[in-house]
Amino acid sequence: MKRHGRTKRGSACGLLVLGLIGCGATEDALEPSADAPQGTSRAALTVYEQAALDTANNSASCQPLGNFYWEIGNGAGLLYGIPRGSGVSATTVMPIASASKWLYVGAYVQSKGYANLSTDEKKRLNFTSGYIDENTTLCGDAGTTVSTCYGPTYKNVSYRPLQNGRYFYNGGHMQKLALDDIGARKGTGLLSVMDWINAQLGTTLPESDSDVAVAGGFSGSAAHYRVFLMKLINNQYELSSKLTVDSVPAWPGGPDVSYTPWSAAGQAYYGLGHWIEGETLSGVWTVTGHSSAGAFGFYPWVNAARNRYMLLARSRQLGGDEEGEKSRACAQTIRKAYELGVAQP
Template structure:
């Protein structure tokens, strides 16, 4: 009997699951964006998925959804761009100080907001931002706060720049990889959260990361630190990610590596719902692009635009990967 069973096992063909076709992927992603419960909750938005050379699928979901070319405030999706700026200026050789700031472990955590026409330094030194003081209680621990990048920008020699000057400096550093016509602006001289751009322009940035045209592309996910105070209280102070999940933070971007639901993607969700990502294997990029202010101050994490966009975006990503729409 044992030999018969073994023979049957040997003779049985292995069932191979072929990769979904591009048409299957696109259809699954589109159905998910339009019909999935979590995506309906996040509508209206524009979504897109592509590879290192071009967009592969995308479209508008929900009534009055933005266009691919619609400029919008992207909040913390600006952080990924600033991380790339630093890596370009350092020619890929980040200092230990750079890493501490880009890991949000510098202790500059009294920061709140910039006024529209303040310079980088004037904002950092403002009364509302604690006069730019360092907080010894948070130094060396992850604390999600715009003050790290604000202070770092001053140290990089950008302190005198207002929003237009900051945007010009960032575009100049990234132009060799993205082109001189790449558009990225700031509504405030706030590197961590003042950016505004469109899905079309941000996708150029993501493709350059994937193709290693930007120095940060080779550094995605490196030296990532623990961010959840519930799982590493001595290493983390505050995270915007619901504490039911544990992500890590790399150089100005997240690593979605929660042991239960993570797939290792790199991302930088913004508070208003702009959610860009690159898959762990750097084969695909994607985004949910929208600007939604309602729910920002909600005590329920699921009401927050960033959390809602992540929930939707990763369902679209999963549907693209396996060709199966989510409902």
């Protein structure tokens, strides 16, 4: 549903990781007003909405994506959503791949309390623990438990001492954590993984057999994930104020980086279960947002000021890690158009 909004001017300072401090540019924070009747004509759209729609349909970064759904909102709810093409809407359920990581970590930190996390737990959450998947087989058979998923039939997670303390993007870190914490839980049914996730996060994510693969097996829609992002920016989670803590370099060639799928230009860091995006301004790297892109193209994002969220939902299962980067590039281009009121090429 499209909502019209009024503009509230405010400044936003980006909190930097690893001792770097800097402020991002001032941006508008849109506040949703009462629901207005939906319209389909160009005249019914604001200049900002029209710019976003034109960019989604015509931008070079969005053209290769096929059908998708994009939306932007704040702590009060959805501001504007665009279904491009047919078959994908806010309620379309799809596998979200690595976007699962942010949900699992949000639930884990919520259940434990950040102050109670050990150094070892934090290393499993920022991918420096040395636990690596030996097998990419998804744990999707009915009745499979987290413990079974960890074993040789599926993920076969092993400890590699030479990788302890180095960043290695891999689900094995989280899978080992889940083994120790919720090992008996299944994908669906009584005492499922998703029952536990939803109870911790206050969400209604659907169950699937592959939920036992906590780093990449969840399914959901933009509407499901929106609830998590809204609660995150409304400071309703333990993780809300911890989005930059325990972060480590995660870009190719970065210090102590063994493996990363990050392919965008510039630096990036990895916090507790999510990417920390940024840009270099006057020689200082500044946080611009937080995300958890999935390999099939599902891309959730929260800005550095934690007053705006964004989602791009699509599922292209023949792709790979590059699909997440494609979604990121398209989503950010649409966001720029929406905030400036000018369509982007």
